[in-house]
Amino acid sequence: MGIGAVTDPLSGPALAADPEPYHVTVKPTGQADVDAAIQASSMLVSLAKTKAIGPFALAGRIRGDYDRVSQAMQSYGYYDGTVTISVGTRGGPQRTLAGNDPELPNWLSGLPAKSSAEITISASRGPLFHIGHITLQAPAPAADTEEADDTAPKSKDAKPGHAAKASAAPPVAVQTEPVTLSSTENRAFGLSSGQPANAADVLAAQGHLLTVLQEEGHAQASVATPRAYLKPQTHTLDLVFDVHMGPIVDIGPITFDGLKHVNPAFLRRRLTIHTGELYQPSAIEAARQDLAAIGVFGSVGARDNPPLVPDVSGGTPGVSQAMPVAFDFQEAKRHTVSAEVGYSTDLGGRAGVTWTHHNLFGNAEQLRLTALVTGVGGTAQQGLGYDVYADLMKPDWLRRDQNLSIRLEGIRQLLYSYRQTALLARAGVIRKLTRHWSISGSLSAEQEQIQQFNETYNYLIASVPLGATYDSTDLANPIEPATHGIRLSLNATPSESLEHHEAFFVLLNAIGSTYFDLHRLGLTRPGRTVIAVRGIVGSVQGASTYQIPPDQRLYAGGPATVRGFRYQGVGPQFGNTKYAIGGTSLDAGSVEFRQRIGKSFGAAAFADAGQVGSGSSPFEGTLRVGVGGGVRYYTPIGPIRVDIAVPMNRPARGDKWELYIGLGENF
Numbered sequence: 001m002g003i004g005a006v007t008d009p010l011s012g013p014a015l016a017a018d019p020e021p022y023h024v025t026v027k028p029t030g031q032a033d034v035d036a037a038i039q040a041s042s043m044l045v046s047l048a049k050t051k052a053i054g055p056f057a058l059a060g061r062i063r064g065d066y067d068r069v070s071q072a073m074q075s076y077g078y079y080d081g082t083v084t085i086s087v088g089t090r091g092g093p094q095r096t097l098a099g100n101d102p103e104l105p106n107w108l109s110g111l112p113a114k115s116s117a118e119i120t121i122s123a124s125r126g127p128l129f130h131i132g133h134i135t136l137q138a139p140a141p142a143a144d145t146e147e148a149d150d151t152a153p154k155s156k157d158a159k160p161g162h163a164a165k166a167s168a169a170p171p172v173a174v175q176t177e178p179v180t181l182s183s184t185e186n187r188a189f190g191l192s193s194g195q196p197a198n199a200a201d202v203l204a205a206q207g208h209l210l211t212v213l214q215e216e217g218h219a220q221a222s223v224a225t226p227r228a229y230l231k232p233q234t235h236t237l238d239l240v241f242d243v244h245m246g247p248i249v250d251i252g253p254i255t256f257d258g259l260k261h262v263n264p265a266f267l268r269r270r271l272t273i274h275t276g277e278l279y280q281p282s283a284i285e286a287a288r289q290d291l292a293a294i295g296v297f298g299s300v301g302a303r304d305n306p307p308l309v310p311d312v313s314g315g316t317p318g319v320s321q322a323m324p325v326a327f328d329f330q331e332a333k334r335h336t337v338s339a340e341v342g343y344s345t346d347l348g349g350r351a352g353v354t355w356t357h358h359n360l361f362g363n364a365e366q367l368r369l370t371a372l373v374t375g376v377g378g379t380a381q382q383g384l385g386y387d388v389y390a391d392l393m394k395p396d397w398l399r400r401d402q403n404l405s406i407r408l409e410g411i412r413q414l415l416y417s418y419r420q421t422a423l424l425a426r427a428g429v430i431r432k433l434t435r436h437w438s439i440s441g442s443l444s445a446e447q448e449q450i451q452q453f454n455e456t457y458n459y460l461i462a463s464v465p466l467g468a469t470y471d472s473t474d475l476a477n478p479i480e481p482a483t484h485g486i487r488l489s490l491n492a493t494p495s496e497s498l499e500h501h502e503a504f505f506v507l508l509n510a511i512g513s514t515y516f517d518l519h520r521l522g523l524t525r526p527g528r529t530v531i532a533v534r535g536i537v538g539s540v541q542g543a544s545t546y547q548i549p550p551d552q553r554l555y556a557g558g559p560a561t562v563r564g565f566r567y568q569g570v571g572p573q574f575g576n577t578k579y580a581i582g583g584t585s586l587d588a589g590s591v592e593f594r595q596r597i598g599k600s601f602g603a604a605a606f607a608d609a610g611q612v613g614s615g616s617s618p619f620e621g622t623l624r625v626g627v628g629g630g631v632r633y634y635t636p637i638g639p640i641r642v643d644i645a646v647p648m649n650r651p652a653r654g655d656k657w658e659l660y661i662g663l664g665e666n667f
Contacts, residue, residue: 022044022048022052022058022116022118022119023048023090023117023118023119024042024044024045024048024119024120024121025118025119025120025121026038026039026121027120027121027122027123029073029123029124029125030125031076031125034073034076034078034123034125037072037073037075037076038069038073038123041069041071041072042065042068042069042072043061043068044061044062044065044121047061055105055108056105056108056109058108058117059104059105059108062085062087062100062104063099063100065083065085065121066083066085066099066100069083069121069123070083073123073126074199075199075200076196076198076199077128077129077197077198077199078125078127078128079129079197079230079232079237080126080127080232080235081123081124081125081126082123082124083121083122083123083124084098084099084121084122084123084124085098085100085119085120085121085122086098086099086119086120087099087104087108087117087118087119087120088117088118088120089111089115089117089118090115090118091112091114091116095107099119127235128196128197128235129196129197129230129235129236129237130195130196130197130235130237131191131192131195131196131197131202131236131237131239132193132231132234132236132237132239133236133238133239134191134192134193134238134239134241135178135238135240136178136179136180136181136241136243137176137177137178137179137240137241137242138176138177138178138179138242138243138244139176139242139243139244140176140242179241179243179245181209184212184216185209185212185216188208188209188211188212189205189208189209190204190205190208191205191239197236197237202226202228202239203225206223206224206225206226206241207223209223209241210222210223211281213243213245214280214281215280215281215282216248217248217249217278217279217280217316217319218245218246218247218248219246219249219279219304219308219323220244220246220247220249220306220308221244222242222243222244222246223241223242223244224241224242224243226240226241227239227240228240247320247321248278248279248316248318248319249279249308249319249321249322249323250276250277250278250279250311250313250315250316250321250322250323251273251274251275251276251277251278251279251284251315251322251323251325252275252305252308252309252311252323252324253275253309253322253324253325254268254271254273254274254275254324254326254327255305255324255325255327256326256327256329257326257327257329258328258329259329259331260331261331261334261359261362262296262297262329262359262362262363262364263362266362266363266396267291267327269396270290270291270395270396270400271287271291272290273287273325275313275315276311276313276314276316276322278315278316278319279322279323284302284325285302288300288301288302288327291327291329293476294364294395295332295358295364295366296331296332296334296358296359296364297329297330297331297332298330298331298332299328299329299330300327300328300329300330301327301328301329302325302326302327302328303325303326303328304324304325304326305323305324305325305326306323306324308321308322308323309321309322309324310322331359333358334357334358334359335355335356335357335358336355336356336358337353337354337355337356338354339351339352339353339354340353340354340372342661342663343659343660343661343662344378344558344559344658344659344660344662345379345566345655345658345659345660346379346380346381346557346558346565346566346567346658347374347375347378347380347381347558347566347567348374348375348376348381349376349377349378350372350373350374351372352371352372352373353371354369354370355368355369356369360392363394363395363396364395365393365394365395366391366392367390367391368390368391368392368393369389370387370388370389370390370391371386371388372386372387372388373385373386374413375413375414379566379655380415380416380417380557380558380566380567380568380569381413381414381415381416382414382415382416382419383414384414385412385413385414386410386412387410387411388409388410389407389408389409390407390408390409391406391407392404392405392406392407393406397429401431401432402429402430402431402432403429403430403431404427404429405426405427405428405429405430405442406426406427407424407425408423409422409423409424409425409426410422410423410424411423415567415568416568416578416580417452417550417579417580417582418450418451418550418551419450419451419452420448420449420450420451420550420551421448421449422446422447422449422551423446423447423448424444424445424446425444425445425446426442426443426444426445427442428440428441428442428443428444428465429442436470436472437468437469438469439466439467439468439469440465440466440467440468441464441466441467442464443462443463443464444462444464444465445460445461445463446459447459447460448461448549448551450549450550450551452550457501457549459497459498459499459549460497460498460499461495461497461498461549461552462495462496462498463493463495464493464494464495465491465492466491466492467489467490467491467492468489469487469488469490470486470487470488471486471487472484472485472486472487473485473486473487477637477638478664479637479638479639479663479664480664481530481594481638481664482513482515482530482532482665483515483517483527483530484515484516485514485515486512486513486514486515487511487512487514487667488510488511488512488513489509489510489511490509490510491507491508491509492507492509493507493509494506495507495552497547497548497549497552501546501548503542503547503548504542505540505541505542505543505548505552506540506541506542507538507539507540507552508539508540508541509536509537509538509539510537511534511535511536512534512535513533513534513535513667514532514533515530515532515533516530516531516532516533517529517530518530527596528596529593529595529596530594531591531592531593531594532590532591532592532665532667533589533590533591534588534589534590534592534667535588535589535590536561536586536587536588536610537586537587537618538554538585538586538587539554539584539585539586539616539617539618540552540553540584540585541616543584544584544614545581545582545584545614548582548584553581553582553583553584554571554582554583554585554586554612555567555568555570555571555580555582555583555586555612556569556570556586556588556610556611556612556624557569557570557571557610557624558658559643559660559662561588561608561610562588562609562610562624562626563606563608563626563628563643563645563658563660563666564624564625564645564646564647564648564657564658565626565647565650565651565654565655565658566654566655566658568580570610570611570612570624571583571586571612571613571621571622572612572614573651573652573653576652577653578653578654581614582612583612583614583621584615584616585612585613585614585616585617585618585619585620585621586610586611586612586613586618587610587611587618587619588608588609588610588611589608589609589610590608590666590667591606591607592604592605592606592666592667593606594632594665596634599634600633600634601631601632601633602631602633602634603629603630603631603632604629604630604631604632604641604643605629606627606629606630606666607625607626607627608626608627608645609624609625609626610624611623611624624648624649624651625647626645626646626647626648626658627645627646627648628643628644628645628646628658629643630642630643630644630660632665638664639663639664639665640661640662640663641660641661641662641663641664641665641666643659643660643661643666644657644658644660645657645658645660646658
């Protein structure tokens with residue numbers, strides 16, 4: 001073997017032979033969680049598959065594992081355990097040395113070229129220690145703390161995942177005030193004498209106590225990492241917590257830093273916390289998240305802004321001081337440009353671009369200008385069309401959680417069933433009622449020209465779309481695939497056709513979907529295997545099929561209803577043609593199995609069924625069924641979806657199969 005210079009953080013530089021990668025075996029202790037902790041803490045285990053190191057560095061790594069394995073056992077309450085590390089050879093001289101043998105580095109240097117070190121870690125847990133006496137006290141005065149420094153371990157000795165380093169020396173007597181907890185604080189603290197001295201429980205108690213103190217308004221509260229004192233004779237561990245509560249305070253003056261284009265007055269109207277309210281970190285964090293959700297900031301931070309100031313608001317009774325709070329903002333780009341592409345064999349290709357201004361007037365108003373080319377090929381299309389629209393959304397219009405939405409849109413689509421050129425205008429409000437529920441209402445007008453069988457009809461349609469939605473999927477990005485929860489959309493649209501075939505009718509529509517993660521049955525990891533189910537019911541009340549403009553009738557087929565059939569391919573047809581009549585009732589259902597594969601890929605299998613009828617009640621007409629499957633490629637903005645579906649009962653002149661390509665899951 002060659003000789004080379006090796007540097008190791010434990011042994012320093014040394015000239016050493018370059019060994020083969022070593023092999024390490026950890027013998028079980030008989031307790032699975034302790035074994036897992038030993039495996040995780042051992043550098044011999046975690047670095048075994050990295051680049052081979054020199055014998056002197058390896059010897060240093062072995063010596064360091066004595067303390068690391070001991071600390072792993074101590075974190076589960078085994079403070080009197082022993083660690084044995086032995087080093088033998090694989091393919092070399094049959095000799096075994098202790099891991100702390102001074103001869104080990106030289107012996108490793110002399111191993112033959114084709115041999116490697118065989119390391120065995122054995123740990124004996126010893127007796128389980130339990131928590132003894134628990135002391136909660138005010139922090140000691142500075143002078144007393146300095147006096148105790150030489151004899152009592154400091155809280156800074158604590159390692160992540162471990163309690164403070166235990167000492168067999170008794171605590172030094174200092175003058176401190178005992179701290180008494182309320183029943184609420186005591187329940188949050190959760191420690192009691194006699195329970196196993198598990199480091200995770202001890203550190204969790206420290207965090208839980210600090211959290212409840214701050215939620216009670218103690219903005220300057222602190223709970224130090226406990227000092228621990230071993231009592232080997234009784235196998236107990238005494239704990240001393242330094243607890244500083246400080247005064248109960250209200251929220252003081254609230255300041256905004258980093259704003260450039262966003263109006264501070266808009267943020268103050270939206271803010272969910274106010275000066276004079278009880279200081280609570282959870283309320284401040286909820287306010288921070290709410291401001292971040294507006295969509296105009298790259299980041300939003302919230303912090304205490306000491307010192308305390310007199311509470312002149314007269315908020316919480318008996319509170320005389322307040323903690324100022326500061327929000328730090330980094331504004332995102334005001335303008336973005338995005339592209340949209342999609343393809344299906346029935347509707348063909350679509351491509352377009354969207355320009356968005358995210359803060360038009362300084363109050364997070366969003367203006368979106370979109371231009372799309374549609375109908376590039378497709379078995380349900382007769383030629384190219386377009387969809388051009390402008391959307392303006394004004395948040396917190398007239399009241400919080402109520403958005404004003406305005407749209408102007410121009411559409412031209414050349415479908416086989418009819419050709420449409422239309423101009424639409426709509427204005428309405430969307431109000432968020434609760435975390436999951438929202439309602440909407442708007443006024444809409446549509447001027448359109450419909451060509452069908454070489455006849456041209458003009459329509460002016462006025463409508464009042466009303467809706468309610470429920471969403472418990474808890475997704476910030478709607479393109480992300482849902483793994484749990486329910487989505488429900490209920491809509492009623494009273495409409496009046498004012499020109500050709502004047503008629504009044506009401507469109508009723510309900511769409512619901514739910515998602516079940518098989519992890520809930522213990523079968524898979526979270527989010528890996530999901531069953532998604534969707535149901536759709538629609539009805540037109542007040543008018544028959546031919547009294548309604550063709551574009552207002554109900555159609556099925558395609559990814560929105562029944563895959564495997566082209567758009568408008570499910571339902572009544574004109575004779576034995578591919579021209580759809582449409583209907584006044586619709587129902588459809590889908591079941592989809594979604595499986596993640598690795599980090600970036602996935603697959604899906606699905607079955608859809610649906611029908612369109614000419615009556616006013618759903619579940620009429622010929623039921624059509626389609627089945628298929630697809631693949632997914634998961635990107636940071638959502639999954640790219642490719643699905644193929646075939647009809648199980650294809651109608652006359654129906655397509656034999658359909659291909660769908662898009663962004664995001666189908667539902």
